[in-house]
Amino acid sequence: xxQTIKAIRIGVIADTHGRFDPTIERHFRGIxxxxxxxxxxxxxxxxxxxxxxxxxAVSGNADGYEQxxxxxxxxxxxxxxxIAIRHILYEGGxxxxxxxxFLEREHPDVCIxxxxxxxxxxxxxxxxxxxxxxxxxxxxxxxxxxGIIVLARQGIIPKHILLDGRQMKMTPHEAMGSYVGSVSGGxxxxxxxxxxxxxxxx
Numbered sequence: 001x002x003q004t005i006k007a008i009r010i011g012v013i014a015d016t017h018g019r020f021d022p023t024i025e026r027h028f029r030g031i032x033x034x035x036x037x038x039x040x041x042x043x044x045x046x047x048x049x050x051x052x053x054x055x056x057a058v059s060g061n062a063d064g065y066e067q068x069x070x071x072x073x074x075x076x077x078x079x080x081x082x083i084a085i086r087h088i089l090y091e092g093g094x095x096x097x098x099x100x101x102f103l104e105r106e107h108p109d110v111c112i113x114x115x116x117x118x119x120x121x122x123x124x125x126x127x128x129x130x131x132x133x134x135x136x137x138x139x140x141x142x143x144x145x146x147g148i149i150v151l152a153r154q155g156i157i158p159k160h161i162l163l164d165g166r167q168m169k170m171t172p173h174e175a176m177g178s179y180v181g182s183v184s185g186g187x188x189x190x191x192x193x194x195x196x197x198x199x200x201x202x
Contacts, residue, residue: 015114028053060115087115131147144162
């Protein structure tokens with residue numbers, strides 16, 4: 001009998017810069033694993049996240065990278081999906097050469113990143129790129145956000161959550177549907193076709 005892989009929910013966070021927002025615990029309730037994409041700011045942030053669920057974290061430029069005790073990039077496997085985490089993937093609105101080389105080398109199903117403080121969900125071929133936005137002190141007019149990803153047999157489902165407790169205006173189904181034109185047969189097409197069934201997992 002083929003083994004059934006249970007859907008899991010992953011909390012995604014980045015750019016906390018030493019701040020642990022008390023609403024994180026509520027938003028991440030029931031999460032199976034937490035990914036922190038760097039610029040942690042203080043180890044106590046990780047310790048508080050570990051009280052919610054197991055944490056995999058990388059360091060960012062503000063952490064001094066490996067000097068912080070966390071790697072600058074890492075790869076883990078969850079629910080049969082290969083997940084890459086790296087703080088800087090984009091800079092100045094463009095993917096960096098190092099970021100592109102990282103993706104080409106690792107071929108992940110999902111890549112989590114931070115640094116820009118701008119929430120982002122995008123498909124690059126068959127790889128989901130997700131920046132949860134910053135959960136740290138508010139900067140400029142950028143929203144303070146978290147991310148959640150559901151890894152299910154039917155597909156990969158991402159969403160953002162604003163730290164005032166509201167979801168972003170676009171539903172996950174609408175957000176993924178908006179990428180179909182650039183995916184050309186990638187995972188977003190799978191999600192759009194089964195979105196009504198998967199939405200309840202979020």
